[in-house]
Amino acid sequence: MSYCDTCVVRNQAICAALDSNELQALNAIGRRRKLEPGQSLLWEGEDSVLVANVIDGVLKLSTGTADGREQIVGVVYPSDFIGRPFGKQTAHSVTALTDATVCVFSRADFDAFAREHPSLEHKLLQRTLSELDRTRHWMLLLGRKSASERIAAFLLDMSERLVQPGCEGPPSEAHQEFDLPFSRQQVADVLGLTIETVSRQFTKLKNDGVIDLPSRRTVRILDREELEDRAG
Amino acid sequence: MSYCDTCVVRNQAICAALDSNELQALNAIGRRRKLEPGQSLLWEGEDSVLVANVIDGVLKLSTGTADGREQIVGVVYPSDFIGRPFGKQTAHSVTALTDATVCVFSRADFDAFAREHPSLEHKLLQRTLSELDRTRHWMLLLGRKSASERIAAFLLDMSERLVQPGCEGPPSEAHQEFDLPFSRQQVADVLGLTIETVSRQFTKLKNDGVIDLPSRRTVRILDREELEDRAG
DNA sequence: CGATGGTTTGAGATATATCAAACCTCGTGG
DNA sequence: CCACGAGGTTTGATATATCTCAAACCATCG
Numbered sequence: 225m226s227y228c229d230t231c232v233v234r235n236q237a238i239c240a241a242l243d244s245n246e247l248q249a250l251n252a253i254g255r256r257r258k259l260e261p262g263q264s265l266l267w268e269g270e271d272s273v274l275v276a277n278v279i280d281g282v283l284k285l286s287t288g289t290a291d292g293r294e295q296i297v298g299v300v301y302p303s304d305f306i307g308r309p310f311g312k313q314t315a316h317s318v319t320a321l322t323d324a325t326v327c328v329f330s331r332a333d334f335d336a337f338a339r340e341h342p343s344l345e346h347k348l349l350q351r352t353l354s355e356l357d358r359t360r361h362w363m364l365l366l367g368r369k370s371a372s373e374r375i376a377a378f379l380l381d382m383s384e385r386l387v388q389p390g391c392e393g394p395p396s397e398a399h400q401e402f403d404l405p406f407s408r409q410q411v412a413d414v415l416g417l418t419i420e421t422v423s424r425q426f427t428k429l430k431n432d433g434v435i436d437l438p439s440r441r442t443v444r445i446l447d448r449e450e451l452e453d454r455a456g
Numbered sequence: 457m458s459y460c461d462t463c464v465v466r467n468q469a470i471c472a473a474l475d476s477n478e479l480q481a482l483n484a485i486g487r488r489r490k491l492e493p494g495q496s497l498l499w500e501g502e503d504s505v506l507v508a509n510v511i512d513g514v515l516k517l518s519t520g521t522a523d524g525r526e527q528i529v530g531v532v533y534p535s536d537f538i539g540r541p542f543g544k545q546t547a548h549s550v551t552a553l554t555d556a557t558v559c560v561f562s563r564a565d566f567d568a569f570a571r572e573h574p575s576l577e578h579k580l581l582q583r584t585l586s587e588l589d590r591t592r593h594w595m596l597l598l599g600r601k602s603a604s605e606r607i608a609a610f611l612l613d614m615s616e617r618l619v620q621p622g623c624e625g626p627p628s629e630a631h632q633e634f635d636l637p638f639s640r641q642q643v644a645d646v647l648g649l650t651i652e653t654v655s656r657q658f659t660k661l662k663n664d665g666v667i668d669l670p671s672r673r674t675v676r677i678l679d680r681e682e683l684e685d686r687a688g
Numbered sequence: 689c690g691a692t693g694g695t696t697t698g699a700g701a702t703a704t705a706t707c708a709a710a711c712c713t714c715g716t717g718g
Numbered sequence: 719c720c721a722c723g724a725g726g727t728t729t730g731a732t733a734t735a736t737c738t739c740a741a742a743c744c745a746t747c748g
Contacts, residue, residue: 287596289688295599297592308589310582315589342574349581350542356588357540357547360529363591364519366598367527367648371736408695416599418737423696440695440745456521603704640727650705655728672713672727 226251227327236303237277238347246341253333259283259320265328266307266318275307275334281324282405285316286413296414298359299405301385305351309335321405366416373456374415375425379435380455383445401444429454458483459559468535469509470579478573485565491515491552497560498539498550507539507566513556514637517548518645528646530591531637533617537583541567553637598648605688606647607657611667612687615677633676661686 228234228251239247256279259265265276268287278300285298285306297316300306308314309331329337338345365374386402404411408426412419429435434451436444445451460466460483471479488511491497497508500519510532517530517538529548532538538550541563561569570577597606618634636643640658644651661667666683668676677683 285592287593289596289600291688293600295596297595308585311585311589316592339578342577345574345577345581346571349577349584352581352584352588353540353543356584356591357543359588359591359595360517360548361519363529363595363598364521364525364527366595368521368525413599419695420697420738421736424736427696456523651727652706652729653704656704659728 227254227256231279231327233277233279233303238305238344238351239277241343241347242341246344250329250337250344253337254327254329257326257328259324259326261320261322264317264319265326266314266316268314268317270314272308272311272314272331274328275305275309275331276326276328278302278304278306279325279327281320281322281326283318283320283324283326284410285318287316294413295416296410298355299385299414305348307331309338309348321410369456371415371417371421371425372428372454374417375411375422375429376451376454377456378411378415379429379443379445380448380451382443383448399445400448401438401442404441404443406441459486459488463511463559465509465511465535470537470576470583471509473575473579474573478576482561482569482576485569486559486561489558489560491556491558493552493554496549496551497558498546498548500546500549502546504540504543504546504563506560507537507541507563508558508560510534510536510538511557511559513552513554513558515550515552515556515558516642517550519548526645527648528642530587531617531646537580539563541570541580553642601688603647603649603653603657604660604686606649607643607654607661608683608686609688610643610647611661611675611677612680612683614675615680631677632680633670633674636673636675638673 226248228239228247231237231239234240239250242250257265257276259281265283266272266274280302283300283306284296285300286294286296288294299321300318306318306326338348365377369377382404383399383402386405387399406414408422409419411417412422415422426435426437429451430437432450434445434447434454436446438444458480460471460479463469463471466472471482474482489497489508491513497515498504498506512534515532515538516528517532518526518528520526531553532550538558540546570580597609601609614636615631615634618637619631638646640654641651643649644654647654658667658669661683662669664682666677666679666686668678670676
């Protein structure tokens with residue numbers, strides 16, 4: 225009867241903190257929602273009306289300036305949490321990059337539920353602390369790294385995070401080829417570069433034999449060590 | 457007998473979540489420590505052995521590359537929390553910019569205490585969520601803004617955060633002049649620029665009559681509206 | 689097959705970095 | 719009290735990475 229029973233991220237998402245009774249109560253206030261690429265779930269500056277868990281797909285978090293420049297400030301994957309609990313405003317937009325499925329809660333409902341379930345809040349705290357560490361680390365890339373270093377670091381990050389579930393463990397064949405959930409422009413928006421610079425750096429890595437680009441969105445890492453050297 | 461009784465940040469820090477009995481228990485596992493400018497409390501990559509509350513002073517959080525480039529990824533003020541609870545590693549160094557006083561806990565002690573006090577974890581979660589929003593917002597500056605926009609946004613941010621306790625409220629005379637806790641190099645390390653570019657932008661703002669620079673570290677905002685326009 | 693949207697390539701402009709020198713400011717010691 | 723020195727800062731001249739503008743290219747889909 226419960227969505228949660230068949231939820232593929234049941235044991236990775238913050239829901240893992242709950243026993244089956246609690247889960248049933250959470251299930252009662254949530255609902256599933258599907259998103260298509262380009263579709264947004266939350267908009268920067270809006271009131272924080274809902275939060276969600278990512279069940280499937282990849283989504284971007286982004287902010288922009290008044291004159292249209294955009295910066296992607298985060299990328300979320302299955303089992304990640306999105307939205308701003310315990311806060312009035314959503315600080316950034318959330319938009320699907322691929323087809324995606326999310327488990328949505330009204331923020332008010334979620335806040336109330338979370339306050340009654342410290343173990344859930346604890347999981348959320350751990351996740352938020354990790355995300356903060358990751359985000360701050362990314363600031364080094366934006367503030368201090370060259371275009372080629374950014375691209376190399378980005379590809380290595382992607383190769384780690386886009387692993388198919390079931391293909392975990394140390395870097396193996398599976399990690400060497402993957403499909404980016406980003407267009408070239410979106411890669412530029414992640415790295416704080418222009419689309420042309422991104423394109424040139426990709427072709428340079430290809431010409432240097434460090435990667436191969438079998439199709440627009442596919443990347444195959446040929447020389448991971450070299451890529452790590454170039455990541456600075 | 458308890459440090460907390462006389463603690464000036466008692467009601468702003470996460471400790472505000474605790475009643476006096478709980479506070480006494482927390483007090484028992486903490487101790488005060490003074491830091492001089494330049495002195496570090498935590499080092500990037502080290503095991504996470506301690507966490508702390510800032511009682512007085514300003515500290516920077518920073519990371520760097522192997523070849524010595526540095527990026528300041530956060531700045532903390534009185535009542536802010538520092539360190540990485542519930543985690544093995546410290547992701548960034550923490551260094552005093554001014555004389556500072558912190559209330560230090562061993563991470564293990566703090567973790568155990570926090571897990572038993574959900575209201576404390578809740579406060580910490582709220583703080584961490586806000587910090588994550590703030591950090592992501594800063595990524596827009598690093599990824600997409602010009603040097604002059606960065607400097608303007610930085611000065612506005614400083615003018616809001618360096619207000620003396622007791623001088624709150626809407627922008628007033630008190631907000632217009634303040635002393636930066638940063639050297640020019642440190643401003644550069646916050647903004648992802650070089651010291652020369654920072655210096656040139658400061659003098660440009662001064663020549664344009666937007667700010668005045670009565671001394672090396674002192675900034676007086678003469679035309680806040682103009683500064684806001686330039687912040688992009 | 690031609691249109692469309694995304695991508696790559698090219699040529700040139702420009703903001704910022706780099707290198708180098710001059711300049712303050714402030715504390716120290718003669 | 720002044721000269722000196724050291725650290726930090728400003729200013730200048732030049733280099734260069736990245737951006738900008740523009741055109742060619744390529745896949746995909748009707």
